Amino acid sequence: MIYDFFLKLFGNDVLAMLVSSLIPLFILVLPFTLVAVWLERKVSAHMQDRLGPMRVGWHGWLQTIADLIKLIQKEDIVATDNDKPLFNLAPILVFAGSYAAFAVIPLSSIFIGSNIDLGIFFIIGISGLVVAGILMAGWSSNNKYSLLGAMRSAAQIVSYEIPTILVVLTMVMITGTMNLRTLSEMQTGYFWNWMIFGGPDFGVAKFIFIPLMIAGFIIIYISTLAEVNRTPFDIPEAESELVSGYHTEYSGMKFAMFFLAEYANMFAVSVVVVALFLGGYQSPFGYLGNLFNAHWLIPIEQFFWFVAKGVFFVFVQMWLRWTLPRLRVDQLMALCWKYLIPIAFVNLLIVGIITVL
Amino acid sequence: MKTIEEIFEILKAKFGDSILELKTDQPVEPFIIADPLEIDKICFFLRDEEGLLFDSLMNLSGVDDANGESKNDESGALNIIGGTLSVYYHIESTKILHKLCLKVSTQRENPEVASVFNVWRHADWQEREAYDLIGIKFLNHPDLRRILMPYDWEAGHPLRKDYKNPEFYQGMKVPY
Amino acid sequence: MPVEIEENIKTKSGNLRTEEMILNMGPQHPSTHGVLRLELQLEGEVITKVIPHIGYLHRCFEKHAEAMTYPQVIPYTDRIDYLASMGNEFGYAVAVEKLLGIEIPERVEYIRVIMAELQRIASHLVALGTYGADIGAFTPFLFCFRDREKILNLFEITCGARLLYNYIWVGGLSHDLHPDFVRLAKEFTSYFKPKIKELNDLLSYNRIFTERTANVGILPVETAINFGVTGPMLRGSGLKWDLRKNDPYSVYNKFDFDIPVGQGLMGTVGDSWDRYFVRVLEMSESLKIIEQALEQLPEGDVTSAIPKRVKPPVGQVYARIENPRGELGYFIISNGTPNPFRVKVRGPSFVNLGVMDELCRGHMVADIITILGSVDIVLGEVDR
Numbered sequence: 008m009i010y011d012f013f014l015k016l017f018g019n020d021v022l023a024m025l026v027s028s029l030i031p032l033f034i035l036v037l038p039f040t041l042v043a044v045w046l047e048r049k050v051s052a053h054m055q056d057r058l059g060p061m062r063v064g065w066h067g068w069l070q071t072i073a074d075l076i077k078l079i080q081k082e083d084i085v086a087t088d089n090d091k092p093l094f095n096l097a098p099i100l101v102f103a104g105s106y107a108a109f110a111v112i113p114l115s116s117i118f119i120g121s122n123i124d125l126g127i128f129f130i131i132g133i134s135g136l137v138v139a140g141i142l143m144a145g146w147s148s149n150n151k152y153s154l155l156g157a158m159r160s161a162a163q164i165v166s167y168e169i170p171t172i173l174v175v176l177t178m179v180m181i182t183g184t185m186n187l188r189t190l191s192e193m194q195t196g197y198f199w200n201w202m203i204f205g206g207p208d209f210g211v212a213k214f215i216f217i218p219l220m221i222a223g224f225i226i227i228y229i230s231t232l233a234e235v236n237r238t239p240f241d242i243p244e245a246e247s248e249l250v251s252g253y254h255t256e257y258s259g260m261k262f263a264m265f266f267l268a269e270y271a272n273m274f275a276v277s278v279v280v281v282a283l284f285l286g287g288y289q290s291p292f293g294y295l296g297n298l299f300n301a302h303w304l305i306p307i308e309q310f311f312w313f314v315a316k317g318v319f320f321v322f323v324q325m326w327l328r329w330t331l332p333r334l335r336v337d338q339l340m341a342l343c344w345k346y347l348i349p350i351a352f353v354n355l356l357i358v359g360i361i362t363v364l
Numbered sequence: 365m366k367t368i369e370e371i372f373e374i375l376k377a378k379f380g381d382s383i384l385e386l387k388t389d390q391p392v393e394p395f396i397i398a399d400p401l402e403i404d405k406i407c408f409f410l411r412d413e414e415g416l417l418f419d420s421l422m423n424l425s426g427v428d429d430a431n432g433e434s435k436n437d438e439s440g441a442l443n444i445i446g447g448t449l450s451v452y453y454h455i456e457s458t459k460i461l462h463k464l465c466l467k468v469s470t471q472r473e474n475p476e477v478a479s480v481f482n483v484w485r486h487a488d489w490q491e492r493e494a495y496d497l498i499g500i501k502f503l504n505h506p507d508l509r510r511i512l513m514p515y516d517w518e519a520g521h522p523l524r525k526d527y528k529n530p531e532f533y534q535g536m537k538v539p540y
Numbered sequence: 541m542p543v544e545i546e547e548n549i550k551t552k553s554g555n556l557r558t559e560e561m562i563l564n565m566g567p568q569h570p571s572t573h574g575v576l577r578l579e580l581q582l583e584g585e586v587i588t589k590v591i592p593h594i595g596y597l598h599r600c601f602e603k604h605a606e607a608m609t610y611p612q613v614i615p616y617t618d619r620i621d622y623l624a625s626m627g628n629e630f631g632y633a634v635a636v637e638k639l640l641g642i643e644i645p646e647r648v649e650y651i652r653v654i655m656a657e658l659q660r661i662a663s664h665l666v667a668l669g670t671y672g673a674d675i676g677a678f679t680p681f682l683f684c685f686r687d688r689e690k691i692l693n694l695f696e697i698t699c700g701a702r703l704l705y706n707y708i709w710v711g712g713l714s715h716d717l718h719p720d721f722v723r724l725a726k727e728f729t730s731y732f733k734p735k736i737k738e739l740n741d742l743l744s745y746n747r748i749f750t751e752r753t754a755n756v757g758i759l760p761v762e763t764a765i766n767f768g769v770t771g772p773m774l775r776g777s778g779l780k781w782d783l784r785k786n787d788p789y790s791v792y793n794k795f796d797f798d799i800p801v802g803q804g805l806m807g808t809v810g811d812s813w814d815r816y817f818v819r820v821l822e823m824s825e826s827l828k829i830i831e832q833a834l835e836q837l838p839e840g841d842v843t844s845a846i847p848k849r850v851k852p853p854v855g856q857v858y859a860r861i862e863n864p865r866g867e868l869g870y871f872i873i874s875n876g877t878p879n880p881f882r883v884k885v886r887g888p889s890f891v892n893l894g895v896m897d898e899l900c901r902g903h904m905v906a907d908i909i910t911i912l913g914s915v916d917i918v919l920g921e922v923d924r
Contacts, residue, residue: 055682151563155905239676239748330742332749333676335906336585391855392638420765423858425871425884452871454858458765458781465858486768489894497602512595512923523603 028110030118035314036109036271043270043321044071050325078266081259086149089256093147098257098264100140105272107133112278113188115288115309126187127175130279131168134234137272138164144265148256156255159336160236166343167233167240173351174227177358178202178283181216187279191287201286212361219354224284226351228320231276233339235269237324239331240339277320278313288313365462368394371416379406387467395452395465403453403468404478404504410455410464411483418464421484423454426494430525432472444526449475449500455484470500479505497523560588565908567596573670573912574919578896582905590900590908592893597923605883610636610850611710613883618704620885621921623666626652626659627863629708634789635859635870636710639852647840648712649791654725654833655695655707656861657826661732662691663864664819671816671913672743675752680743687735690728697721711846722834729827729834736824744820753816754807757899757911761810767895771866771888772822773915776802776815783862795832797825812914819916851878865889865916887921 013023045060045068052059060067085094111126113119123129138161145157179185181202182193194201203220204213233240257265281287288309295301295308334342366374372386375396382402388394398406410418432447448469456463470477479502480487491502492511499521502508510517519530529538565578575596581589601620605613617632618625630652637644669684692702697718699707707714743749759769761777774781782799784792800821802814852874860869866888873882892915899911 051678055679056686057682151561241676329679331677332672332743332746332752334748335752335904337904338751391641391853392857393855395856421768422860422867423869423871423884423886425882425886427873427882427884452856454869454871458779461786484768485763485766486891486894489890510595512598514595522600 028121032106032109035114036106036274039274039314039318040267040270041071041075042068043274044074044266046318046322047270047325050322051329054326054329075263078263079260083259083261084256086256088149090147090149093143094256095261097140097144097147098261098268100143101137102140102264102268102271104133104136104140105268105275107136108275108279109271111187112275112282113191113287114313115306116192117306118310119188122186122188124184124186126190127179127185127279127283130275131172131175134164134168137268144257150256153255163236163240163336163339164234166340167230167347170226170230170343170347170351171234173348173355174223174230175283177219177223177351177355180355180359180362187282187287191282191289194286194289197291197293201284201289201291203284215361216358219358220284222350223354223358224280226347226354227280227283230343230347231280232324232327233343235272235276235324237273237328239327239333241328241333273321273324274317277324278317281313281316281320285316365460366415368396368464371464372396374413374416375406375409378409382406393465395467397467397469400451400468400470400477401503402478403451403466404480404483406466407453407455407480407483415460417457417459418455419484420458421453421455421480421486421490422463423452424480424487424490424494425452426450426498426500426523427452428498428524429469434526441528442526444472444524447472449498451477451494451500453480475500476503477501478503479508481505497521499524563905573917574922576893576917576919576922578908578912580905580908585904587900587903587905587908590897592896594890594893594919594922597919599924601885601924602883605880607879609878610852610880613880614709615704615706617885618706619920620887620924621863621865621868621889621918622703623918624659624663624864625704626655626708627663627861627868629705630656630790631859631861631863631868631870633708633710634861635857635872636850636852638859639855639857639872639874640710640847640850642711642845642847644711644845645840645842646791646838648842648845650833650837651713651717651842652708653790653792653795654830654837655698657829657833658691658694658725660826660864661823662688664823665691667819667864667913667916668739668743668816671916672749674909674913675749677743677746677749680739683735683739683742687732690731694721694724694728697724709846710850712844713842716842722837725830725834729831732827733824736820740820744817750806750813753811753813753910753914755811756807756903756907757812757914758808759810759895759899763895763898764810767898768891769866769895770891771863772815772818773866773892773895775800776818776914777810778802778804783860783867787860789859789861792829794836795829797828800825812910815914815916849878851876860886863888865918865921866892885921885924887924889915889917889919889921890924893917893922 013027014020017023017026048070049059049067060070063069063073085091108130110121111119111123111129141160141164142157145153145160148154178190182190184190203224204217290308290312294305297305368386368388372383375383379402382399383406384397384399386394386396410416427450429448429450430444432444434442434444437443449472450467450469453466454463455466468477477500479491481491481502481504488505489511491505492508494500495502495508496510496513509515513522514533517533519533520527531538561582563580563582565580567575567577577593577596579591579593580587599619601616604616608616614629614632617628620628665684665688669681672678673681695705696702698721699705699715759773759777761779764774764777764779770781778801780799780801783789785799800818802809802818804811804814805817806813854874854876856871856873858869858871860867867886868888869886871882871884871886872880875881896911896915899915900908903911
């Protein structure tokens with residue numbers, strides 16, 4: 008609908024497409040990434056009984072901008088033995104893979120970047136670009152540590168995609184659609200219509216679904232945590248073991264791209280989990296717009312709820328990072344293949360049987 | 365718990381000439397002087413014998429006795445000719461709770477002492493340090509090379525009393 | 541480069557074994573606790589050999605000691621194990637006092653014990669905090685350092701320094717206690733007891749932490765004694781050996797405390813978790829000793845027995861104390877002059893590091909950090 012609005016404004020469909028696709032990027036994702044970096048530093052500081060950045064702006068909220076300016080003006084070091092095309096291309100791929108996922112996520116009922124019917128499928132496919140980017144970064148760095156880190160990271164991401172896909176399949180079976188916008192629309196009403204509480208159709212099936220949905224939610228949250236390389240799964244960038252893993256050799260703007268891509272990725276996966284299980288942009292309590300009969304208010308409220316839920320789950324990711332130690336590589340793989348995948352399969356089977364009946 | 369006199373009698377009975385003397389006149393601790401090339405057999409006996417059971421090496425130190433003839437050469441630096449280098453072993457038993465100190469002395473030029481690597485693995489790095497800093501060669505040590513100084517340090521063994529710092533090491537000026 | 545490594549490379553390419561890789565955890569690495577170079581020979585992810593290369597922090601302590609008088613050596617002993625300086629000075633003072641044969645006032649002994657035990661807690665806090673940080677848990681690191689700040693404040697009001705004190709002198713102490721010290725120390729002991737429980741809840745029993753550390757780096761007791769390993773490493777393997785009880789020095793025989801041993805609660809006896817947990821339990825035992833010592837503290841003059849000129853008779857002594865890392869021994873040979881003839885420091889970290897190769901065989905690269913953290917070395921002591 009925002010596309011239609013711009014079409015009417017400009018009269019030119021290319022221009023309208025350009026503006027409407029850049030809007031989520033500049034209004035939501037980039038500012039969110041900057042805020043996320045600041046939030047992480049404050050959250051970690053308060054959990055560790057200290058204060059964090061306090062001087063740059065009110066309680067340090069300009070610290071990220073200061074860091075970015077510093078990173079931009081740093082020297083871009085490329086060692087002689089590095090494979091230059093791969094070395095330069097890798098951060099761009101990782102960055103693009105993370106940001107491209109936002110194209111199909113509905114920000115509110117009037118705005119979605121691209122209303123394709125393959126929403127979730129597209130997101131999972133685009134995550135493959137990130138793996139390619141990481142492998143390229145590790146290989147072209149010409150450094151044993153980076154190569155080890157990149158291989159571990161690639162193995163981890165690819166393995167943990169499987170439980171993610173299984174749980175997504177479960178959701179697709181229940182709702183019958185892969186389009187994220189339709190999924191979010193189906194969860195209207197109050198919060199007990201959310202998928203995690205069994206879905207909008209009231210009946211016996213709804214109550215049987217609740218434990219299965221909760222199990223699926225936990226599985227997908229853990230798997231997406233592993234996909235974005237956050238502790239307890241951050242072996243690829245463990246600084247005490249491999250000195251930053253696959254992005255050891257990067258400096259300046261390229262490092263900034265890896266850095267920003269990580270936070271955008273975190274937000275993307277937490278938003279996908281929210282859209283699948285917790286109602287996307289739907290409000291849990293009904294809309295103020297409905298209350299006051301101001302229907303133009305509803306999309307703004309939905310946007311607010313969307314951002315709030317996404318930020319909350321990003322906060323939980325940060326909370327986990329600063330509390331738990333990290334798993335060793337073989338324990339990580341064992342967790343995925345020996346525990347998460349069987350449970351996800353069983354979940355899928357049971358849900359499938361119930362849906363058919 | 366055995367006193368040092370009893371241990372001395374036991375060792376003298378078994379090894380005879382390899383055990384040289386028992387020195388008890390100096391403070392604080394008395395020690396037994398033994399033959400440097402037989403010290404490994406002595407230590408095996410000390411570790412495995414019932415009633416002695418010295419299963420732990422507390423310390424192994426190399427010492428430059430500096431008891432040779434010292435004269436100054438043309439640049440005024442000290443040179444010591446002759447004399448001995450010594451190794452002191454402090455051992456104890458974790459089961460019987462007694463301690464012992466042994467000393468071996470060997471000549472300054474071409475010093476050789478039998479290694480106790482196979483008796484207590486603790487001696488591995490301690491003997492490498494004694495070799496590195498004092499210059500004592502331990503026979504039958506599997507990997508005798510420098511440990512604290514750089515591996516290619518040519519200028520001698522630093523803890524000797526007549527050690528002089530070299531002028532240059534790999535192009536860098538040493539005394540600065 | 542040592543000769544054997546080059547031979548290894550030649551035979552590998554000769555036999556077409558191309559899986560073995562040599563990885564260097566270089567002198568500059570965030571987790572090797574100092575300038576330690578570990579050369580790892582790997583086959584895939586599994587370690588076949590670990591060769592530590594040390595000497596990057598060699599500051600020639602023993603040569604310096606021969607050039608100075610006995611009291612002048614004390615600031616140099618501080619810097620051997622810079623995280624537990626009181627222990628180093630204590631050992632040296634005990635050794636020289638044995639050689640001189642002097643009696644020191646009881647107040648001095650009690651204060652030395654209090655300082656040594658506070659230092660033990662501070663050193664264990666660093667060890668445990670950095671161990672957690674290596675494994676990936678960043679928060680306990682900061683909690684441990686916050687508590688350590690309180691101990692360093694206590695040291696600062698006594699002798700003015702936070703890390704390298706020059707406080708315990710031959711025959712006494714350099715300053716008497718500050719008038720507020722006893723009150724502040726008692727406040728610290730009551731503040732710190734619940735913090736140990738907090739550390740346990742956060743780190744020790746955490747499932748991921750135990751998965752990472754249990755059954756990793758198992759050290760059997762016989763191997764430990766043969767390698768000369770002492771301190772929490774030896775106690776973690778199950779042997780109840782503590783110099784404060786087995787070979788008492790100073791006034792430790794007047795206090796009632798227990799020696800914690802590793803019991804294999806989370807895995808086998810002698811694994812990294814046991815060594816870690818022995819350190820946690822030792823902190824609460826040290827608190828007990830400090831409380832008892834503060835109660836029993838006698839009056840007296842701390843500088844009365846300090847000799848004007850330290851000139852021991854010809855002889856030698858080997859004295860040892862229980863440092864937070866193990867048995868710290870000083871072997872001093874005196875030839876009747878005011879300068880020592882030979883001072884040999886038996887540093888516990890030097891000896892404990894020798895067992896790394898045995899511990900790491902068959903483990904993976906990520907476990908090296910776990911094992912090295914549980915050995916708890918300080919490079920100042922390894923290299924002197």
